[in-house]
Amino acid sequence: MRYYSIEFSNPNGGFPAGIPSVFTSHQQGIYNPACPEIEFDIANVYADAVITPTHLRIHNVPVDLIKKSRQYNGMTVVLKAGFKPSIPRINSQLPLEKPEQAGIIGQGVVQTCYGNWLGTDLVLDFVIWPNAKLGSTNTIRSYNTGTTSPESFQFYWDKGSLTEAIRKAVRPLGITNVTGTINPALNNPPKIPILLYFTSFASFAKYIQEKSVIWVDPPAQKKDGSGVYQPYIGVRIAFKGSELNLFDGTQSTKFVQLKYNEFIGQPTWVTDTGIVQSVHPMRNDVWLGYEVRYPAGTPTIISPQYAPVLKDYNINESSAPLKVFQVRHVGKFRSTSATGWCTYINAGSAIRINPNNPSPGVSQRKVQTFGYEYTPRS
Numbered sequence: 001m002r003y004y005s006i007e008f009s010n011p012n013g014g015f016p017a018g019i020p021s022v023f024t025s026h027q028q029g030i031y032n033p034a035c036p037e038i039e040f041d042i043a044n045v046y047a048d049a050v051i052t053p054t055h056l057r058i059h060n061v062p063v064d065l066i067k068k069s070r071q072y073n074g075m076t077v078v079l080k081a082g083f084k085p086s087i088p089r090i091n092s093q094l095p096l097e098k099p100e101q102a103g104i105i106g107q108g109v110v111q112t113c114y115g116n117w118l119g120t121d122l123v124l125d126f127v128i129w130p131n132a133k134l135g136s137t138n139t140i141r142s143y144n145t146g147t148t149s150p151e152s153f154q155f156y157w158d159k160g161s162l163t164e165a166i167r168k169a170v171r172p173l174g175i176t177n178v179t180g181t182i183n184p185a186l187n188n189p190p191k192i193p194i195l196l197y198f199t200s201f202a203s204f205a206k207y208i209q210e211k212s213v214i215w216v217d218p219p220a221q222k223k224d225g226s227g228v229y230q231p232y233i234g235v236r237i238a239f240k241g242s243e244l245n246l247f248d249g250t251q252s253t254k255f256v257q258l259k260y261n262e263f264i265g266q267p268t269w270v271t272d273t274g275i276v277q278s279v280h281p282m283r284n285d286v287w288l289g290y291e292v293r294y295p296a297g298t299p300t301i302i303s304p305q306y307a308p309v310l311k312d313y314n315i316n317e318s319s320a321p322l323k324v325f326q327v328r329h330v331g332k333f334r335s336t337s338a339t340g341w342c343t344y345i346n347a348g349s350a351i352r353i354n355p356n357n358p359s360p361g362v363s364q365r366k367v368q369t370f371g372y373e374y375t376p377r378s
Contacts (some may be wrong), residue, residue, distance in 0.1 A: 001031045001094075002282070003084040003102050003342050004038060006058070006074045011109075016071045023058055023359050025333065031086035036060050039332040040079065042106040044288055046236040046325070047205035054106050054128040056080075057112055061122050066115030069124055073113055075126060078241075081108040081331060081341075082282050095261055099322075101283040103331045105343075107241040130239040131173055131201075155204065160191035162235065163188040163246060166208065173201075180246030180289070185216045209234040212248065238288040247289030248315060249323060256289045264338050267294065269302045273327065275348040276300065282331060282341045291321035292347055322347035 008015075015021055025035040037059035056079065082102025085094075108128040116123050152171050157165035163186070167178045190323040198204040217232035235248045247253065258278070267278040277293075286292060326346035335341065 001025070001084060001097065003031075003080075003082050004331070004333060005078075005080040006038070006056070006070065006274070007078045007080070008110075009078075010273075011074070011076050016068075019065060019068050019071050026084060029087075031084075035333075037332075037334050040106070042079070042329040043239065044327040044329075046209075046238050046288060047201055048209040048236065049202075053111065054108060054126075056126040056128060058124045058126075059121060061124050063117070063122060065124065066122055068119060069113045069115040071113075072110050072124075072126065075110045077108060077110055077126070080284070081329065082284055096281050098283070101285050104241055104335070105282070105284045123273060126272040130242070131175060136154070149373065152197055153198045153204075154195065154197050155207075156195045157189055158192065159189050160186070162212070164207075165189075166244070175242070175244055175297035178246065179240070179243055181251040183216050183232075183247045183250045184213075186212060186235070190215075205237040209236055235376050236289070240287050245289055245377045246328055252291075253323075254287075254288055255321060256286050256292045258292055260295050263298075264342055266299045268300050269300060270346065271334050271348075275346050276322070277344060277346050279339060280343045280345065281338075282329065283343050285326055286324060286343070286345055288324055288327060290324045290344070292324055292345065293321045 003025050005022065005026070008021045010016075023036055023038070025032060027035075038057065039059075040054065040056045042054045056077075060292040080103055082098070082105075084102050085097050086097050106128070108130045110126050112127045112128050114125055116125060153169055155165065155169040158208045163178060163180070163182060170178065196207070198207070211234075213232055216234075230367045233249050235246055238245050238247065258280070262280050262283075264279040264281065267276045269275070324345060324347050325342075328344040330342055330344070331338070332340045
């Protein structure tokens with residue numbers, strides 16, 4: 001059975017009376033056919049690309065809850081989803097019922113909750129950000145800063161590793177857990193300390209990604225004079241629940257083996273730079289920076305506009321893992337469509353193709369030198 005649990009809590013302690021703190025499909029572990037309809041769209045992408053709010057809608061709520069919708073503003077929310085048995089501890093289990101793949105798919109702070117009443121449908125809509133102090137990068141109303149832009153913060157790197165510098169920078173935003181292992185070349189500070197101020201998290205993440213490329217592995221001219229290439233992708237920053245995860249592809253990450261019965265249709269090549277998208281029943285065990293492996297011989301399809309470029313691509317002939325670059329969870333609980341409760345995974349960079357046509361983004365060299373403005377201390 002499809003499963004969800006939406007859990008609200010007050011970061012300041014206590015909880016307002018008269019509003020539910022939990023909406024779930026499984027009361028005490030048993031499926032409730034009368035549970036509220038919900039729908040959501042959660043896109044997990046690297047922060048240098050965009051910080052996107054999550055939209056959550058809960059249907060069939062009492063009219064009194066519509067009146068009290070603003071009481072959810074500023075609440076911490078954890079959204080869990082996946083598939084679970086309708087009754088716990090039963091011997092018979094349907095193929096999609098994989099409790100080990102059900103769990104947290106999104107977490108954040110309610111920036112805005114508003115009620116809507118249209119005909120017989122009463123709904124609560126939630127706009128959720130991963131962190132209360134990030135707010136909107138477009139100077140839209142944010143929870144802690146009113147109508148101003150999100151709170152500014154500083155990045156100061158004078159000692160220690162880049163990870164430590166990032167940890168200090170985000171601590172004023174209430175982010176206390178920074179995980180991930182990055183290139184060892186970034187363990188040493190620059191000779192000239194770096195001090196910068198940022199008013200949006202996206203611009204901060206973009207700076208770290210672009211500059212880390214230069215600090216570790218500056219672009220080099222190809223020997224044949226055809227241009228430059230850059231195998232090192234830089235340090236990418238992403239939210240994993242309430243924590244930050246750092247990833248640059250140089251260290252092994254968690255590995256997930258995909259199975260044939262976990263696909264909704266065949267994987268599709270969606271770019272001309274070697275990114276493949278696959279659709280799966282809702283699951284929470286794949287995150288940004290993880291590695292996934294497709295079953296050998298998995299059939300694929302190519303978007304028509306990329307067919308001339310990708311005609312030689314074959315997915316995972318070498319059984320090499322693919323790096324996960326985007327995860328998107330889309331759900332409408334009572335939708336009859338297979339894609340009404342699913343997870344989209346975009347992965348690439350570790351793809352074996354025609355050896356005469358090397359894959360874009362696959363490292364062709366190893367550079368141990370530093371360049372440009374960054375020089376490690378002796």
